[in-house]
Amino acid sequence: MNTPKEQTPIVQLSPSQQKAFDRVVDYSTKSPVVTLSVQGSLGRTTILRKLEAELAGKYIGLAEIFEHMKALHPLQLEEGLEKTLRETIANHDYVLVDDFFIINSQLSGQCGEPARPSVFNFALDSLFQMLIRSGKHLIIGDSSPYVGEPLESNSLVVRLPSLNVADLKHLIQSMYPFKTNRLDYTKIHRFVPQLSAKQIQVAAHTMTPADVENTEAFLTFLENHTLYSNVNREEVAKVSLEDLYGIEEVKKQLEINVVIPFERDDLVKELGLRPKRGVLLYGPPGTGKTTIGRALAHRLGSKFFLIDGTVISGTNQFYHMINGIFQKAKANAPSILFIDDCDLLFEDQKETGLYRYLLTMLDGLESKSNEQVTIMLTAMNIGSLPPALIRSGRVELWLETKLPELDARMAIIKNKLTGRVLNLSQDEILAFAHLTEGLTGSDLSRVITDARNLHGYDVAKGHTPQASIKYFEGAIHQLKDHRAQLESAPAFTAAHRPSSHKSIY
16 A cells, blocks of 8 residues: 655745745746845745745755765766756756855865866856757756856846845744744844844744743844854953943943944834944053953844954955854844954055955945944054045044043042952042053053052062052052063164174174
């Protein structure tokens, strides 16, 4: 007795997916090649699978192609692909090839110089000629419309944009096994407009009814389980903007132009708020620029992405890493891409690639898909930055972090001394603050740490402890001596270089 064949469950596409599906069906009657262009995991495979059923066609994924090609010599891959598709086209009126961008990158030389230049194009031309002669149809699933010649020039393209509110609602309600009627889908879409169908599907596996009790609970779940930054907040020193003193105007401008437009989506909709697309933080080292980045990382969570000294220019993977971080920032938009000490990245005048790439990114922020990414740059020396990078229009907000004045230094000292040993009276704090003129917040942290170490040395050695203020005065003198050594170091090292001595011959 034959067992009935299990029927494939009917897939209910979202409104945008259904629109793309209908256009592909329509275009397939008008052209031998149709490209379904979908960036990211928005349902490309789902649409192609449903097209397979609708058109009685044959779906081919990477696994099927690999099975046909794994025994071939590396210099036969182009012919192997052409043969596989040719045989499939011969037996089906409609052939649907998924993930074509991966095939294209491997065989066309996008991942390096191919062993046999242009052979991949020859294989595509052979396939195209067969399609013309046979009246068959090829439907390509790709991440872009650029699929290689001659298919590209002869293809009708259907693009699937990012999910809209109606798509989001449809996919969540169809994928989650419990009611989601209480969710504000417009608010969710504003929080993460680039959410993909794949992310929604993955979230469905671990979500509980409590996670969709209301919109805030759902957003919290997405923040903790679905959206990821390239910054591990557990490894970043816990700090907030309130912990910074002496840069009150900087903090206020960040609240106005960055934080509130990110956090208050209700005001974004009601008042038309928009974060600045380019922000420059500049000032002497130790004045809080990097600390601002740490504070924003904790406050914004998955919306914060970092490029710093760990991404080294001139290396083989540099631009790949930069682009990868930027693409993740776009996927989690609205988001901040924080480029720390960007002036150091431009010290090598020969390194023009990063400069041009950043210009392209900043200019690209004007586009609809990128407008919710804010690029924040920090620099100690703005004179080393390319003028075109910081011109008005690209960098919309300039914020200077200055050396803390007396009141700010007193506040920093009080904050650092609270609940610690070596406490000072109010008069001693004032006297200490006067001694620290010209020091940064970072310097003050060091002085207080050094003072404790000096005190600890006396305790360890059994010396009679001094008055607390004496340890702080000693730490300041120690810092100034160190600074003097650093200032003389260039002259000292220059005088002792072998090349600096005249030859006796």
